[in-house]
Amino acid sequence: MENQITIYIAGDSTAAIKLPEKRPETGWGEAFQAYFKENVKIENRAINGRSTKSFIKEGHLAAIEKTIQPGDYLVIQFGHNDQKIEDPVRGTHPYGDYQDNLGKFILVAQQKNAYPLLLTSVTRRKFEDEKIDSISVGDYPQAMIQFAEKYQVPVLDIHKITTEFMAKAGDEESKKYYLHLPPGQSENYPEGITDNTHFNEDGAKKVAQIIIEAIQQSHLPLKNLLK
Template sequence: MKKYIILTLLITTVSFAQKTTLYCIGDSTMANKKDPEKNPEHGWAQVLQPLFKDNIVVVNKAVNGRSTKSFIAEKRWDSIYQKLKKGDYVFIEFGHNDEKIEDPARYTNPHTAYRYNLIKFVKESREKGAIPVLLTSISRRNFNEKGVLVPTHGDYPLETRLVAQEHKVPFIDLEYHTELLEQSYGPDKSKELHLHFKAGDNPYYDKDKADDTHLSLLGATKIAEIVINEIKQSEEPLLKNLKNGIK
């Protein structure tokens, strides 16, 4: 009996030790939403866990409305930093709210504060032996009258790319891949990726809803699949554990 208990404890300990935590930090396009059974809005990291085996544990710490600046100021990053351990991953996707130039609590200059906040996340993740992964912001559904998808993020994606390159950080260009996604659906059908409802179409909304930034379950799922596909195709050795953890 003692041998059985000891063996069980050893198996449990080894099994627990093999689990890798994937922290997700970012804004509402990534965040978990309340009441997911009824709420049409989903963040793409909200639907990421089912795409991994049990040895990868997704901890989604993205929060609606946050920029790199407010995420740090509210001590949200500190709370994650304290828990980080060797071999963990940190997916970093900010930009939508860093652009809010009318809001001093959130706005960051892309070439200064935004850049240095990304570098802070990268360096402090590495201090703990964790692996940071930088992602550009997802594209908004912003087609002009000619059916051309017009970018809205200014220089924020550029700075994300530069930080990834200069600091040799694994990188997923979500802006590029979600542009392709939006374009593949086209100006009208791409509404299905977002939140477009007439009053009464969905019991969650009592008024017309036309949101081209946030995601429907379909949109969130498609973007989560893009992330998984990019990990699969990556030759980055630091992503090996994540790649092996994909279903």
């Protein structure tokens, strides 16, 4: 297609394409394509369970580097698995190797004349006494913002916006966006599931919409690709 532009998503399970046996779990990246013009292709490279460290070490950033073209976009969202400090394969320190790793993603985009865009991690659903935990992904969102400001890289604070959205929805209402299923409702989860990190289809669509609205309200050239 003429003037084809590809938007690469590098991230974790909150954004990733799900296998049939995981449904109704859905990643926000799966709902992204509908918002963009016909000449825009979403290349969702997000992978379950990955951190900045493991995504790079397994060669997934190198794979993006091979195909990303000038004028393409690289959207980067990590933090949930970087938070697992006790795991030497994935854990990173927010103001240390996490920021160093973000720099590697940015460098790939810049060396290929593509546009990088950082997204702070979507919130976890963690309520206590009817109040949502505003730091459910630790210091990683703030570390990303600090990195973005230092190196003048575009960043959208999706953690803040999704936290505010879920807080407004409240403890009970917010469950309808996450993977909460009673026993017997889903063949994939016969015993039911209570997952406050991953989204169902409605949640993924809502988070995608939140990200798109943040893009629309920004000064980013990416908003010119929206329908």
